Amino acid sequence: MPASAKAMQVAGSDAAVEPVSVEETKKQGSARRDRLVELQRRAQDAWMHDVAYEVDAPRQGALTKEGEVKSSKDKGKWLVTFPYPYMNGRLHLGHAFSLTKAEFSARFRALEGRKVLFPFGFHCTGMPICAAAHKLAKQLKEEQEDAAEEAVAPEQQSQDADAPTAPGQFKTKKTKAVAKTGGKPVAEVLKSCGVADHLITNFIDPKYWLEYFPPYGIADLQTFGLRTDWRRSFITTDANPYYDAFIRWQFNILKKENYIKFGTRESIFDPVSDQPCADHDRASGEGVGPQEYTLIKMEVLDAPAAWRETISKYTGTANAEQKIFLVAATLRAETMCGQTNCFVLPEGEYHVVQAKNNEIFVCGGRSARNLVYQESAVAASFDSEFVKQVLQPDTNAASKQLIESIQTDDALALYKQKPLTYFTAMGKEMIGLKVKAPLTPYEYVHVLPLFSILMNKGTGVVTSVPADAPDDYAALMDWKTKAKLRDQWGVKEEWVAGFNVINVINTPDYGDACAPVLCKQYKVESQKDKDKLKLCKEEAYKKGFYSGKMIAGPFKGMAVADAKKKTAELLVSTNEALKYWEPEKEVLARTGAECIVAFCDQWFIDYGNEEWTKVVREYVADESQFETYGEGTRNGLLKTVDWMREWACSRTFGLGTKLPWDQQWLIESLSDSTIYMAYYAIAHLLQGGILNGMKPNGGQVGTESFIPPGPLRIKPEQLTDEVFDYVFDRTDSLPTETSLPDSVLQELRNEFQYWYPVDIRCSGKDLIQNHLTMSLFNHAAIWKNKPQYWPKSFFANGHVLVDNKKMSKSEGNFMTLQDADDMFSSDVVRLTCADAGDTLEDANYSREISNQTVLRMTTLEQWALETLKKLSAGGRTEKLFLDQVFENEMCSLVAKSFEAYETMRYKDALKYSWYEMENLRKTYCNLTDDDVHPQSITKFLEIQALILSPIAPHFCENLWVSVLKKRDPLWKQRWPVMPAFDKVLHRKFEVLEKDLREFRMAKLNLQNEKKKKQKDWNFDDVVKSACVYVALEYKPWQRSILEYCQTVPLNEAGNAPADPKNWIRGLQQSEAFKSFSKEESKKAMPFASFMMKDEMSARGKDALELELPFNEADMLTERIELIKKQLGISSISFRFTADGKIDGDNSDKINVAQPAKPTIVFLEA
Known part of the structure; x- marks a missing residue:
C-alpha cells in the first residue's frame, strides 16, 4: 500500500460503531491512554520512514536449490499468512484477535533472525456485497415511495403523529421498505461503519464497496501496528485483472487434471439469491451439509371425499383419483418392517401438494418447498408442463386463480419455485385415516397424534416403529392404555388395540425390542417425558445400529448397519420411497433466508477423489511434515478430509472471477481462496501496491493505453497459463509464446521460489472445515509432485468473547478495530488479545485487563525514565547476590518466552515476557530497597523491550529508542543472547x-x-x-x-x-x-x-x-x-x-x- 494509506483513513476516522464503556478508560485517566497513542504514532511514523517491513527475495544467485540464503548469518525465511477478511464493512475485534497470532509469529521470527514476510489481502468475492447492494437499492427505492405516500396527506399525518399510541402498538422509524426486506436497514449499517450520508447511494453499485472499505482496512491495520509489506496487498474479483488471471490459471489446471466436474447434485441453497450457499455466504450454519433421508410413501386408503372434490376442481375428474401419500422422512429405513401406525402433529398445518409421477404428497410446508427444489414436487408455474396439460389454467379459471394465489403468497415470496399446493389440512383432520405402510405385515395402519413433532424438521409426518423407537413406543402405549386421552383427541380404541409391537432388531443388551426395555429402565410414563425419552433414544440408536441384527424384514439376519442402505435402495426401487434431503442443521444465508436443499446444475470440485484424498490425508497425519500446534486442529482437518466430497465452486450471482471455459458462471468465494498465498510472492511486482492493479487514469485493460502499475511493467493479458506455470515452478521450461523477457520471468519465479511454501497460516477454527482443508487439497493438486510447496503448518484458534459474552451491539460490547485502538491504544489491545488465550476454545477479551495494562505500561515507562535518570548520576559498581539473581532469573524468562513464542503459546509468552518480568523487577527493587545496579536495570529494560516487542511493538520501540537511547531501531534487533542459566543460583x-x-x-x-x-x-x-x-x-x-x-x-x-x-x-x-x-x-x-x-x-x-x-x-x-x-x-x-x-x-x-x-x-x- 502506498504511503498515503493513512490519508485514506480521514474520511471515516471520526466514525465509531456504538462506542462501548468509555467511562472505563477514564478510571485510569485518558492522559495515560493518550501517551500510549502518542508512542504508537511515533513508532509507526518511524517504521514508515524506514520502510521497515518491505522485503524482497534475495537476488538470483544468492539461493540454494531449497530456496534458502547461503549466508550463514541468515536463518532463512518465514512466510506467515492470515485469511484475507471480507470487505463488506470495517474490521472488528474478532478479526484482530485471530490475526494477532500471525502478527506475533511474524515479529518473533524476525527477532529470531529470519527474513519475514507477512502480506495481507482483502477478499471481495462472493454474494454478500451484491446482496447488500441490491437490498440497499430496494430499500432506498421503497423509502422514496413511502415518503411520496406520506406526503399525500400531510395534515392527517400530523394528526396521527400527535395521537396517543394504542395499547400493543409501537411507533418506529423503520420504514415499510425495511419491513419488506427484513433486518436492519443497509443504510444504517453503513452509517454505523462511518459512511457519510452523502455517500450512501454510491453503495448501490457493488464495485463501490471494493473501492471504499479496503483502504480503511489498511488504515486500521496500520494503526494496529501490523508488520506487513503493503506493496503486496490486493483485492479479489475480476475488478483486479491480475488476480483474475491468477485464478483463471488455477482453475484451468484443476479442470485439466479432472478435479473439476459438472453435474446435478444436492446443495445447500439460498432461495433469495437463487443459488447454492457456501460457507462464506452464510450468516449461520457454516460447515452444515445436506442430510439424506429416505422419504417413506404411505398411501392414504380412505382419503376424505372433500379432498378428492377439491383436487378434481383443478385437475379434472380424470386425474382426481391420483394416489395420495403421507410422506415421512426417516434415517432408519431398515426398521420400516416394524411400523404399527404413523403420527402427525394435531395442530400442525399440512400441505397437499402435487408430486411428480401423477401422485399427491401430504407434508409440512417447509418440506414441500424442499421437494419442489429437489424436483420431486411440481412447481406452481404457468410454464410447468404438468400445469399446462393437467390444470389447464388457460381454460380452467379455478386453476388459474390457484396458481396466481400461490405465486403472490407473501409466505412464499422468497422462493422462485413454489410448490403446487391444492389446499392445506390440519393434522387433527387426518387422525384415524388408514394408510398402507411399506414392509409392515399389517394390511394398513392408522394415523395417530404425536405431540413432540417439529414442523421445521422433516416432513411433519412420522413413521412409528415402537419396537425400536422409544418415542413411538411411549406414544403408542399412551393411546393403548389411556381412554381419557383417546376420548380427548377422538382416537378410537380399535385403531390401536390390534396393532402390537413388531420385533425388528435384536441387540445383545436389550433383546428383540429395545424400546420397551429402555422405557421401563428409565421409568418413562408417557410421551411427555422428553428428557428420559431423549436418553432412551440415544441408547437405542447406538446399540441398535452398531451391534444390532435384523430379525424381520427382507434382510433378516443381516447387521443393521448393512441393512440400512440396502433397505433404502429396495424401497426406492419399488417406488415405495424416494430420496430426500434437508440441511443437517438450520442454515441462514446472509440474505436473511433460511436455506433449503436443492438440486443444482453446477461445476464442482471433486474433493472426494480417492487418490487426491489419500495424498492429503497422509500429509496432514504426518507430524514430521505438517505442524498444527495441537491435536484438535489436526483431528479437525483429518475429519474434514474424510467427509469433504463434491464442492460447488460456481455461482451465477455475486462478484468474482468467471470460469474460463464457461463464463456464465462465477467462481465462488472459498474456491478462489485456496492458493492465493502464492500470489503474494509476486503481487508487488505486478500491481505495485495498487489494490485493484489499475492506476487512476491508467487506461483500460487490454488496450494500448493501459499503463501497468508494477515495476516490471507487466500487463494482465501477458499473464498466460504458460507464464504462470513457469513463475510458480510447475515447469522448468521457459514459456515459448510470451512477450515477457526472460529476466522478468526469472525475477517473478525467484520471488516465488524463495518465499514459498507458507511456513504458517493462522486462522479461526471455523475455517478448518472448509478453507484450510481446501487449501491443502489445492496445493496438492497445483503442485502435485512438489510437496515442498505445500503449507508447512496451520494454527487455529477459537472465537473471542468480550468480557465473557459474545460480542454484539445489543450487549454493548461490540468493538471495531478502530474503536478498540481509540479506546485503549493498539499495544494494549494486542496485549489483551495475547492474554485472551490460544486454544480452540473460545477466548475472553477482558476490558478490565486492557484498563490495567494502560496503567501498567505508562507506569513502567515513567519508572524507567526516573530510575535511569537517577542512576546516571552514579550507582553501585559491584554486583551483589541479588543483582546476580536478578540477571539469572531474566535468563530463565527469556528462555521460557522463546519456547512459548516458538510453539504459538502467546498467553504463556505474555506471562513470561511481561507479567513475570514485571514481578521480577518489583521483587528485585523491593529486596534491594531500590538500591539497584545500573547495569542490571539497563539489561532488564533491554530484555523487556526485546522479548515483549512481538506483542507490544510500539511501547517497546519507545523503550529502546527514547528511554534507553539506542541508535538503531528495535525492529532491526535480534532475540537476546543470554548466558547459561545457573540452576544453583536459581x-x-x-x-x-x-x-x-x-x-x-x-x-x-x-x-x-x-x-x-x-x-x-x-x-x-x-x-x-x-x-x-x-x-x-x-x-x-x-x-x-x-x-x-x-x-x-x-x-x-x-x-x-x-x-x-x-x-x-x-x-x-x-x-x-x-x-x-x-x-x-x-x-x-x-x-x-x-x-x-x-x-x-x-x-x-x-x-x-x-x-x-x-x-x-x-x-x-x-x-x-x-x-x-x-x-x-x-x-x-x-x-x-x-x-x-x-x-x-x-x-x-x-x-x-x-x-x-x-x-x-x-x-x-
Whole structure:
C-alpha cells in the first residue's frame, strides 16, 4: 500500500460503531491512554520512514536449490499468512484477535533472525456485497415511495403523529421498505461503519464497496501496528485483472487434471439469491451439509371425499383419483418392517401438494418447498408442463386463480419455485385415516397424534416403529392404555388395540425390542417425558445400529448397519420411497433466508477423489511434515478430509472471477481462496501496491493505453497459463509464446521460489472445515509432485468473547478495530488479545485487563525514565547476590518466552515476557530497597523491550529508542543472547524467596494472634529479634520416604505420579515404612503426599532431592541483613540441625523444619 494509506483513513476516522464503556478508560485517566497513542504514532511514523517491513527475495544467485540464503548469518525465511477478511464493512475485534497470532509469529521470527514476510489481502468475492447492494437499492427505492405516500396527506399525518399510541402498538422509524426486506436497514449499517450520508447511494453499485472499505482496512491495520509489506496487498474479483488471471490459471489446471466436474447434485441453497450457499455466504450454519433421508410413501386408503372434490376442481375428474401419500422422512429405513401406525402433529398445518409421477404428497410446508427444489414436487408455474396439460389454467379459471394465489403468497415470496399446493389440512383432520405402510405385515395402519413433532424438521409426518423407537413406543402405549386421552383427541380404541409391537432388531443388551426395555429402565410414563425419552433414544440408536441384527424384514439376519442402505435402495426401487434431503442443521444465508436443499446444475470440485484424498490425508497425519500446534486442529482437518466430497465452486450471482471455459458462471468465494498465498510472492511486482492493479487514469485493460502499475511493467493479458506455470515452478521450461523477457520471468519465479511454501497460516477454527482443508487439497493438486510447496503448518484458534459474552451491539460490547485502538491504544489491545488465550476454545477479551495494562505500561515507562535518570548520576559498581539473581532469573524468562513464542503459546509468552518480568523487577527493587545496579536495570529494560516487542511493538520501540537511547531501531534487533542459566543460583533464590514469604506469614499470624488478646499489641514495638531453625538434612524416616518416591514412575510431564493412587499403597507396603515408629508412621503419609503433590507440581523431580545443591546455612547467614530488613527486626540468630539434633537449643521447632523449609520464632524484648 502506498504511503498515503493513512490519508485514506480521514474520511471515516471520526466514525465509531456504538462506542462501548468509555467511562472505563477514564478510571485510569485518558492522559495515560493518550501517551500510549502518542508512542504508537511515533513508532509507526518511524517504521514508515524506514520502510521497515518491505522485503524482497534475495537476488538470483544468492539461493540454494531449497530456496534458502547461503549466508550463514541468515536463518532463512518465514512466510506467515492470515485469511484475507471480507470487505463488506470495517474490521472488528474478532478479526484482530485471530490475526494477532500471525502478527506475533511474524515479529518473533524476525527477532529470531529470519527474513519475514507477512502480506495481507482483502477478499471481495462472493454474494454478500451484491446482496447488500441490491437490498440497499430496494430499500432506498421503497423509502422514496413511502415518503411520496406520506406526503399525500400531510395534515392527517400530523394528526396521527400527535395521537396517543394504542395499547400493543409501537411507533418506529423503520420504514415499510425495511419491513419488506427484513433486518436492519443497509443504510444504517453503513452509517454505523462511518459512511457519510452523502455517500450512501454510491453503495448501490457493488464495485463501490471494493473501492471504499479496503483502504480503511489498511488504515486500521496500520494503526494496529501490523508488520506487513503493503506493496503486496490486493483485492479479489475480476475488478483486479491480475488476480483474475491468477485464478483463471488455477482453475484451468484443476479442470485439466479432472478435479473439476459438472453435474446435478444436492446443495445447500439460498432461495433469495437463487443459488447454492457456501460457507462464506452464510450468516449461520457454516460447515452444515445436506442430510439424506429416505422419504417413506404411505398411501392414504380412505382419503376424505372433500379432498378428492377439491383436487378434481383443478385437475379434472380424470386425474382426481391420483394416489395420495403421507410422506415421512426417516434415517432408519431398515426398521420400516416394524411400523404399527404413523403420527402427525394435531395442530400442525399440512400441505397437499402435487408430486411428480401423477401422485399427491401430504407434508409440512417447509418440506414441500424442499421437494419442489429437489424436483420431486411440481412447481406452481404457468410454464410447468404438468400445469399446462393437467390444470389447464388457460381454460380452467379455478386453476388459474390457484396458481396466481400461490405465486403472490407473501409466505412464499422468497422462493422462485413454489410448490403446487391444492389446499392445506390440519393434522387433527387426518387422525384415524388408514394408510398402507411399506414392509409392515399389517394390511394398513392408522394415523395417530404425536405431540413432540417439529414442523421445521422433516416432513411433519412420522413413521412409528415402537419396537425400536422409544418415542413411538411411549406414544403408542399412551393411546393403548389411556381412554381419557383417546376420548380427548377422538382416537378410537380399535385403531390401536390390534396393532402390537413388531420385533425388528435384536441387540445383545436389550433383546428383540429395545424400546420397551429402555422405557421401563428409565421409568418413562408417557410421551411427555422428553428428557428420559431423549436418553432412551440415544441408547437405542447406538446399540441398535452398531451391534444390532435384523430379525424381520427382507434382510433378516443381516447387521443393521448393512441393512440400512440396502433397505433404502429396495424401497426406492419399488417406488415405495424416494430420496430426500434437508440441511443437517438450520442454515441462514446472509440474505436473511433460511436455506433449503436443492438440486443444482453446477461445476464442482471433486474433493472426494480417492487418490487426491489419500495424498492429503497422509500429509496432514504426518507430524514430521505438517505442524498444527495441537491435536484438535489436526483431528479437525483429518475429519474434514474424510467427509469433504463434491464442492460447488460456481455461482451465477455475486462478484468474482468467471470460469474460463464457461463464463456464465462465477467462481465462488472459498474456491478462489485456496492458493492465493502464492500470489503474494509476486503481487508487488505486478500491481505495485495498487489494490485493484489499475492506476487512476491508467487506461483500460487490454488496450494500448493501459499503463501497468508494477515495476516490471507487466500487463494482465501477458499473464498466460504458460507464464504462470513457469513463475510458480510447475515447469522448468521457459514459456515459448510470451512477450515477457526472460529476466522478468526469472525475477517473478525467484520471488516465488524463495518465499514459498507458507511456513504458517493462522486462522479461526471455523475455517478448518472448509478453507484450510481446501487449501491443502489445492496445493496438492497445483503442485502435485512438489510437496515442498505445500503449507508447512496451520494454527487455529477459537472465537473471542468480550468480557465473557459474545460480542454484539445489543450487549454493548461490540468493538471495531478502530474503536478498540481509540479506546485503549493498539499495544494494549494486542496485549489483551495475547492474554485472551490460544486454544480452540473460545477466548475472553477482558476490558478490565486492557484498563490495567494502560496503567501498567505508562507506569513502567515513567519508572524507567526516573530510575535511569537517577542512576546516571552514579550507582553501585559491584554486583551483589541479588543483582546476580536478578540477571539469572531474566535468563530463565527469556528462555521460557522463546519456547512459548516458538510453539504459538502467546498467553504463556505474555506471562513470561511481561507479567513475570514485571514481578521480577518489583521483587528485585523491593529486596534491594531500590538500591539497584545500573547495569542490571539497563539489561532488564533491554530484555523487556526485546522479548515483549512481538506483542507490544510500539511501547517497546519507545523503550529502546527514547528511554534507553539506542541508535538503531528495535525492529532491526535480534532475540537476546543470554548466558547459561545457573540452576544453583536459581535454587538459592527460590529457597530465599520462599523463606521470606513464610517468615512474613509467621509475623502476620503472630500479630493477629496477639491482637485477639491485646488489641494495642504491635509487632514492631515488641519484637526486636528472632531465631530461625534450619534443618541441614532430612530425618532418617524422611530420607527413606524420598528414596522410595524417587522410584515411583512419573507422568509424562514429570511432575506427578503416573498412577496417582497405587504409589501410596506401594509406600505403605515397603520395608522402610514397616520399620517406622508409630509416631513416624503418623507423619509419613502427610509428608509423602506433600512432596509428591505440592512440591513436585511446582518443581518436578528436583523436589525429591535428598540434599540441596548449595549450603543452606551459608546462604541464609550471608543474607542476614536482608532478612532483618524484610522482617523489621534488629537481630536474628540461626540454629542449625543434623539428625534431628539441634545446635544449642532444644526447641520443638526442629520437628517442623526440614531442608529448604526453616521455621522461625519471634522473640519479644
